[in-house]
Amino acid sequence: xxxxxxxxxxxxxxxxxxxxxxxxSFGHDPHLSQGAEVWFVGRVRPNSDSEKVNQLYLEHYPGxxxxxxxxxxxxxxxxxxxxxxxxVHRVGFxxxxxxxxxxxxxxxxxxxxxxxxxYLMDHLKSCTPFWKKEITDSGESWIEIKESDRQSLLSWN
Amino acid sequence: xxxxxxIKVLFFASLSxxxxxxxxxxxxxxxxxxxxxxSLLCQRFPELEEAFSQTTLIAINQxxxxxxxxxxxxxxxxxxxPMSGG
Numbered sequence: 001x002x003x004x005x006x007x008x009x010x011x012x013x014x015x016x017x018x019x020x021x022x023x024x025s026f027g028h029d030p031h032l033s034q035g036a037e038v039w040f041v042g043r044v045r046p047n048s049d050s051e052k053v054n055q056l057y058l059e060h061y062p063g064x065x066x067x068x069x070x071x072x073x074x075x076x077x078x079x080x081x082x083x084x085x086x087x088v089h090r091v092g093f094x095x096x097x098x099x100x101x102x103x104x105x106x107x108x109x110x111x112x113x114x115x116x117x118x119y120l121m122d123h124l125k126s127c128t129p130f131w132k133k134e135i136t137d138s139g140e141s142w143i144e145i146k147e148s149d150r151q152s153l154l155s156w157n
Numbered sequence: 158x159x160x161x162x163x164i165k166v167l168f169f170a171s172l173s174x175x176x177x178x179x180x181x182x183x184x185x186x187x188x189x190x191x192x193x194x195x196s197l198l199c200q201r202f203p204e205l206e207e208a209f210s211q212t213t214l215i216a217i218n219q220x221x222x223x224x225x226x227x228x229x230x231x232x233x234x235x236x237x238x239p240m241s242g243g
Contacts, residue, residue, distance in 0.1 A: 042243055058242070059170050061235060064219035089242065101243050121243055129216075130242025131170035142171045143241045 010086040011069050013060060018099040023088050034083060037106045038113035040121055046096040051136045058091045058100065061129035065089075072123040076105075079119070080112040087120060089130065122152045162187050162230055166198070169237035172213065176202040185228060191215050192224045194234060212239055 024039050044056045073085045084106040094100055103120050105113040124130070125145075132143040161184035173179045183201075185194055199206045215222050216235040228234060 060242075061167075061169060061216075061219070061237070064216060064235070067219060125241065125243035127240060128242050129169070129237065129240055131238065132241045133170070142238065145239045145241050 008084045009070065009073050010084075010088075011066050011073075012088045013062070013065060014088060014090055015092045016090075018088055018090055018102055020099050020102055023086065023102045024104060034106065035108040036110040036113045037084075037104065038110065038117045040101075040103045040117050041099050042101040042121070043099050044094050044096045048134055048136070051138065053096055053134055053136055055096075055135040056094045056100070057133040057135060057140075058089075058094060059131045059133070060089070060091045065129045068128045069124070072120055072128065075123075076116040076119050080107065080116045082107045082112050082116045085116070085120075087124070089124065091130070119156055122149070122156065125149050126153045160187075161185060162189065162228065162232075164194075164228060164231060165233045166194070167233065167235040169235065171238050172205075172208055172236050175204050175208045178202075187230075188227050190224065191217075191222065191226055191228065191234070194228060195224075209236075213237070214239065 020041055044053065046053060069087050073087070076082065076085070082105050084104065086102070086104040088102045090098070090100050101124060103117050103124070105116045105120070107113045107116070126149045134141055134143055163182060163184045165180065166183055167180050168176065168178060183194070183197065185197060195209050199209065214237050215224070217226060217228060217232050219233070219235070
């Protein structure tokens with residue numbers, strides 16, 4: 001989605017493994033990378049509370065999830081002068097070490113990109129329709145939002 | 158005679174597992190609220206009573222709403238637990 005020149009949003013929900021190198025390609029477009037690029041890659045941890053995680057299952061609400069991410073990006077644009085903005089989120093069954101999410105932001109100077117990427121991650125974690133389930137040898141359990149995540153979200157108010 | 162409002166109801170994550178259902182159609186009285194829909198659903202699925210007593214988020218036509226919100230004609234209503242992405 002292109003807004004003004006230099007403002008480009010890209011949102012993708014994928015059931016397939018994320019090719020992080022291919023996703024991080026702002027640099028190929030001079031309009032989208034004019035100085036600073038920040039990329040964050042979130043991966044499935046191999047352990048949770050000392051127990052080995054076999055797989056993570058991620059559910060989403062098709063349609064509402066994309067609209068919600070779009071809204072978070074628009075809110076980030078209100079706060080910081082950023083150019084390209086990319087959010088790619090995996091859903092379905094994901095193995096330890098595989099990428100769950102890739103967030104990329106570009107701007108003229110680094111601080112805006114760092115802050116906007118952090119803002120987007122906090123909002124992806126706690127207020128976008130995704131739900132994570134951990135699958136271990138002892139069973140399956142839905143992951144609840146942590147108090148620290150709730151506090152991170154509040155810090156943006 | 159006033160016809161009922163047939164709506165689509167979606168359940169996500171732990172809520173869908175409680176009743177082993179992801180989606181259903183149900184007819185509610187015109188101008189019913191989410192609270193009235195919840196009562197109707199609990200009659201059909203008593204196990205939802207406990208789930209609804211915990212934090213449950215609600216969306217109508219993919220926009221977050223409150224318990225008192227009136228359900229529009231042919232709406233899509235979704236119930237889900239607090240979100241956990243990223």
